[in-house]
Amino acid sequence: MSSSFGKLFRLTTFGESHGEAIGGIIDGVPANYTINIEEIQAELDKRKPGQSSIVTQRKESDTVQILSGIFEGKTTGAPIGFIIPNENQKSKDYDHLKGVYRPSHADYTYAKKYGNRDYRGGGRSSARETASRVVGGAIAKQILASKGIDIVAYVDQVGYVQLSGEIDYNEIENNVVRCPNAEDAKRMEDLILTTKKAGDTIGGSIVCEINHVPPGLGEPVFDKLHAELGKAMLSINAVKGFEYGSGFDCITMKGSEHNDLFNEDGSTKTNHSGGIQGGISNGMPINMRIACKPVATIMQRQQTLNEQDEIVSLQGKGRHDPCVVPRAVVIVEAMAAMVVLDMLMRNSFE
Amino acid sequence: MSSSFGKLFRLTTFGESHGEAIGGIIDGVPANYTINIEEIQAELDKRKPGQSSIVTQRKESDTVQILSGIFEGKTTGAPIGFIIPNENQKSKDYDHLKGVYRPSHADYTYAKKYGNRDYRGGGRSSARETASRVVGGAIAKQILASKGIDIVAYVDQVGYVQLSGEIDYNEIENNVVRCPNAEDAKRMEDLILTTKKAGDTIGGSIVCEINHVPPGLGEPVFDKLHAELGKAMLSINAVKGFEYGSGFDCITMKGSEHNDLFNEDGSTKTNHSGGIQGGISNGMPINMRIACKPVATIMQRQQTLNEQDEIVSLQGKGRHDPCVVPRAVVIVEAMAAMVVLDMLMRNSFE
Amino acid sequence: MSSSFGKLFRLTTFGESHGEAIGGIIDGVPANYTINIEEIQAELDKRKPGQSSIVTQRKESDTVQILSGIFEGKTTGAPIGFIIPNENQKSKDYDHLKGVYRPSHADYTYAKKYGNRDYRGGGRSSARETASRVVGGAIAKQILASKGIDIVAYVDQVGYVQLSGEIDYNEIENNVVRCPNAEDAKRMEDLILTTKKAGDTIGGSIVCEINHVPPGLGEPVFDKLHAELGKAMLSINAVKGFEYGSGFDCITMKGSEHNDLFNEDGSTKTNHSGGIQGGISNGMPINMRIACKPVATIMQRQQTLNEQDEIVSLQGKGRHDPCVVPRAVVIVEAMAAMVVLDMLMRNSFE
Amino acid sequence: MSSSFGKLFRLTTFGESHGEAIGGIIDGVPANYTINIEEIQAELDKRKPGQSSIVTQRKESDTVQILSGIFEGKTTGAPIGFIIPNENQKSKDYDHLKGVYRPSHADYTYAKKYGNRDYRGGGRSSARETASRVVGGAIAKQILASKGIDIVAYVDQVGYVQLSGEIDYNEIENNVVRCPNAEDAKRMEDLILTTKKAGDTIGGSIVCEINHVPPGLGEPVFDKLHAELGKAMLSINAVKGFEYGSGFDCITMKGSEHNDLFNEDGSTKTNHSGGIQGGISNGMPINMRIACKPVATIMQRQQTLNEQDEIVSLQGKGRHDPCVVPRAVVIVEAMAAMVVLDMLMRNSFE
Numbered sequence A, B, C, D: 001m002s003s004s005f006g007k008l009f010r011l012t013t014f015g016e017s018h019g020e021a022i023g024g025i026i027d028g029v030p031a032n033y034t035i036n037i038e039e040i041q042a043e044l045d046k047r048k049p050g051q052s053s054i055v056t057q058r059k060e061s062d063t064v065q066i067l068s069g070i071f072e073g074k075t076t077g078a079p080i081g082f083i084i085p086n087e088n089q090k091s092k093d094y095d096h097l098k099g100v101y102r103p104s105h106a107d108y109t110y111a112k113k114y115g116n117r118d119y120r121g122g123g124r125s126s127a128r129e130t131a132s133r134v135v136g137g138a139i140a141k142q143i144l145a146s147k148g149i150d151i152v153a154y155v156d157q158v159g160y161v162q163l164s165g166e167i168d169y170n171e172i173e174n175n176v177v178r179c180p181n182a183e184d185a186k187r188m189e190d191l192i193l194t195t196k197k198a199g200d201t202i203g204g205s206i207v208c209e210i211n212h213v214p215p216g217l218g219e220p221v222f223d224k225l226h227a228e229l230g231k232a233m234l235s236i237n238a239v240k241g242f243e244y245g246s247g248f249d250c251i252t253m254k255g256s257e258h259n260d261l262f263n264e265d266g267s268t269k270t271n272h273s274g275g276i277q278g279g280i281s282n283g284m285p286i287n288m289r290i291a292c293k294p295v296a297t298i299m300q301r302q303q304t305l306n307e308q309d310e311i312v313s314l315q316g317k318g319r320h321d322p323c324v325v326p327r328a329v330v331i332v333e334a335m336a337a338m339v340v341l342d343m344l345m346r347n348s349f350e
Helices: A037-047 A091-097 A107-114 A127-145 A169-174 A182-197 A225-234 A247-252 A325-346 B037-047 B091-097 B107-114 B127-145 B169-174 B182-197 B225-234 B247-252 B325-346 C037-047 C091-097 C107-114 C127-145 C169-174 C182-197 C225-234 C247-252 C325-346 D037-047 D091-097 D107-114 D127-145 D169-174 D182-197 D225-234 D247-252 D325-346
Strands: A010-014 A021-027 A080-085 A150-158 A204-211 A239-244 A286-292 A301-306 A311-315 B010-014 B021-027 B080-085 B150-158 B204-211 B239-244 B286-292 B301-306 B311-315 C010-014 C021-027 C080-085 C150-158 C204-211 C239-244 C286-292 C301-306 C311-315 D010-014 D021-027 D080-085 D150-158 D204-211 D239-244 D286-292 D301-306 D311-315
Touching: A010 A127, A010 C021, A021 A127, A021 C010, A021 C021, A021 C080, A037 A127, A037 A325, A080 A127, A080 C021, A080 C080, A091 A311, A127 A150, A127 A325, A150 A169, A150 A182, A150 A325, A169 A182, A204 A325, A204 B247, A225 A239, A225 A286, A225 A325, A225 B225, A239 A247, A239 B247, A247 B204, A247 B239, A247 B286, A286 A325, A286 B247, B010 B127, B010 D021, B021 B127, B021 D010, B021 D021, B021 D080, B037 B127, B037 B325, B080 B127, B080 D021, B080 D080, B091 B311, B127 B150, B127 B325, B150 B169, B150 B182, B150 B325, B169 B182, B204 B325, B225 B239, B225 B286, B225 B325, B239 B247, B286 B325, C010 C127, C021 C127, C037 C127, C037 C325, C080 C127, C091 C311, C127 C150, C127 C325, C150 C169, C150 C182, C150 C325, C169 C182, C204 C325, C204 D247, C225 C239, C225 C286, C225 C325, C225 D225, C239 C247, C239 D247, C247 D204, C247 D239, C247 D286, C286 C325, C286 D247, D010 D127, D021 D127, D037 D127, D037 D325, D080 D127, D091 D311, D127 D150, D127 D325, D150 D169, D150 D182, D150 D325, D169 D182, D204 D325, D225 D239, D225 D286, D225 D325, D239 D247, D286 D325
Parallel strands: none
Antiparallel strands: A010 A021, A021 A080, A150 A204, A204 A286, A239 A286, A239 B239, A301 A311, B010 B021, B021 B080, B150 B204, B204 B286, B239 B286, B301 B311, C010 C021, C021 C080, C150 C204, C204 C286, C239 C286, C239 D239, C301 C311, D010 D021, D021 D080, D150 D204, D204 D286, D239 D286, D301 D311
């Protein structure tokens, strides 16, 4: 099933939304780095359900238990095993889904692939799996921080509401949307609440920036830095598009505008390259943008298919997110952190 | 350097633009499939330089020599080794680049990563490497075709000129741009020629469609089908963005619009999912779109950096593409084919 | 740290002997196979401490908790996560080891590699990690059994006491040594008890047979079936040698004696090939033999090194095995099962 | 088919004995190491046919052509592609094998696995593939030598003739057997010639020593240093057994004899551990021993099976080795070198 990510710093995850626990193993963790477990939990809290009025009201504490690999506050070099118990499994919430494939969910495709069906909340396809990624990312972030590399993501669009004001990074965690401008955040929040009231959901996008990456990370040819970042982001539930640097805007640009001219110190006057040239970091800030679709579960009645190939009527129930991006910000950061640390480790032999 | 792609059907490439030859090894090729070597060469011809007035005028026949793995016209199960000799290496064309980093090229990042410099045409970072991918893709395509799966890509935008007319797949190879509408193709060609005359280059985008993929391909969690396709496409030189299905348009959509409602046969009325749900194919056509930046080498004078950290003036020389997309179409198809075959093989145990 | 084993059927393990729990994730488990969890526990019981008078008297129930991947008694295709709590961690038993490297243990090499030291029972190097392998192997065995493939291992030598009587497979689990001949088992048991009384330990060897493997498993060139089996066995703690078929005896043989002549049904009259030719199974029983060194922890006083580069006197303490082979039999079977199932899955595309 | 070996320093090979060429790609080669191509060729010459009266009399110059990855005498960090043309393909020599499976060859198992048959000299199963390994190993050796690590292998037994005299490393390349004692070499040579005259073949064994490996190489748990060395050696054609340090002799040893007691400098008084403890190098010389079976092709008439399931009579023809070990010595060194360099690279992040 390919539940592993990364080559040298490698996360493997397990768990369904309605089993006893989810969790993972982080292998290849370099030794002797101080790890603050409260910080890991703080990252998980940014993803957890019930954190605000614009996210799902499921109640899960998402408390991580570290089982190995850290001794006296430091990494030992051994794999870090961890579990996050599932606490609030209202399987009954899903009884109406028995035998029914929800539109634009993974129900139908999992059933076709595996020939079986765990109807309780999507089973393995549930975004709950991403909590394990946040643990991996939180550990990667702490190791990267000790090398001066930092990663920040934020919401830059919800529906038609774009981030248009000035960016204040300190604002991101000040509002429930995780938008770096308070006014834009308010407009986004309003849109999400209106959408929720209508029993509907709405798409959005997230920007991620990685700063102070030294030149030289990323592998040319197939494992280009942006190709690995792209795969990482596209592997997050609901992501439909990825761009970095000039992104899709490059289509209409000329080489004479697009080229990033050098300064004497090797930095560039513009950054259409998004910090990556030929798949390798050039020392400039790395930036990327990720498009997230509207959540498929809506609180409106829809026609859909059941296992007997009949069209049936389905009324959405349960506790779902009207918009995925506020909780996805920390997942985006986690995936970015794991890619960069993995690339740093792949780059280390001389 | 990570010169390998794929897990079970696996291409490894080698070679610089100015060495003796480039080439590769395709490992994991299933046995007993008939391979038409002329078709491989025909694919290479779609990528080769000098094929029309809107591409680089370098003359390279790009003739592939298959050295192993095919016996009496069929795959044996052994790896297919091949080489493509470099014929037209005008290293002198690159003498003016000795010691100079070109803007928005990989010169600077390779030098920082590897601590050395092969100034002759970009060395390993040259897009010439993609010829080996076309060989791998051509073989994958033939195996997929025997299972009814076909792949088609085309140019849908050059600069501001978008594909707006009706799509005629038979038209794609009728024009030098590889656009599926003759009138749009003419407008794109004109823009490329005008740009070229100005010594400049222009961006563009490519659409790729994969038809008749059975439901069930793709691995959930990290190796989602679209995540692997995204990585594949982003690993192609000049690609800055990737989207599938509704792509970036999903940001402004509501769940009630975006959801693909089922027909009784399991197909869907719309295809915002782009043929993939939860990372797994659902049997609908798979589609994606790729943004390509304008080629960095322009025939205008630019300021740039040299190895002594001085800003110097650089005049573009040599024979370069004014727009990368016409030659990239077949590379996009090749990468798509390798991903789909690999996923088909990863899906086969019961 | 490379805590993963297998390519398609893939076990990743975590955990130290003195943490809260050990465990693992089995990824790539094919869907819809019935799994009997009692059988998994029964396998673990064959490895657990305290099972007889000739093994370590530590008390650990080694109870496995399956956390995911099995729904209504069957595999779903999702990864199987599991933990085995550590119950009997007498860390005090190891206080005398603080700052001291035990001879022929991994203490010194781990300290040199990782620059840190978890002195409590060897940390990650403890053979306790193999309990997780037994879980992976038990699941693999059940899937293989459904395809008619069975695996059996037994002790064939302890010190100078060789298996010399007739082999009765039903006898293996009838005696504490796991030798397939009751009389030989008694002689081996006596030797182990005598050795234990002397505060010493003794080596031994294990034979493993795999029956009803279809022809065609194993990958030529680097991943030959016996090369993967060899790596699997050599990765078990204490193993110093591996041979299959004629093994080391082949050195003195002539081709005319060694060649296995065919019967008309494709079977062979002899089996010096050990069921594998050119790295690929030929349908004959696969057999191999593994040499295990005497356990390094002895209850005698030895001179050794401490972290201050001083030679100090060390008196063995704690509860250790006088001979490793009786408990290792089930680990050998587990590793063999995982290799064969992985190869079966790697062989499945047509 | 798994034609790749190594994780970070990674060789992929292609080619059949009777195609146009064999060759390979070495990926992950660290940059800026000086490579002497004559030394690579000198290594190939130790493996090539026709080098003495006790090896096959086929004439192949085995001339390697390096196609990429080395610029101005140094590695660039790009993959090294190379080919070795097949010169002396007497396919007619194999006409008598059409439709016949040779006993104890890979003919039958390849046919069962792949459903096809390349009867010309074993196709991919031919030991000719190992020439590509020698190229990879020769490059690894040169990089290791620059770090003070050296590798030496030699023949220590042919049939019943064991190395019994004093070891003189300078003698190894002085005799056709590659035995480090001239008298023993002569006795081995005589046995090989007598065996050849009888139309028969004989087994043998090879010892390999790796010196000056720093402590800390090798990955605990599954990728133990000796497990990777074991897999490497077992993947060489004809190898039936592998042991390191005390090897199979450990079975009869007691812990009190087997334990390697420390000196104050961390070295040990004995080396039963063979330089590896817990899967990690301890700084002592690494040593191992490999058992090779007698070559299956004999010049005597044997009964065998054909593709119609009939027993037929087969008379060996062609030019084959009466004993494989003299030519295998350099292959053993090559595999050891690639494992150690790969482990050095895997160990480098801090």
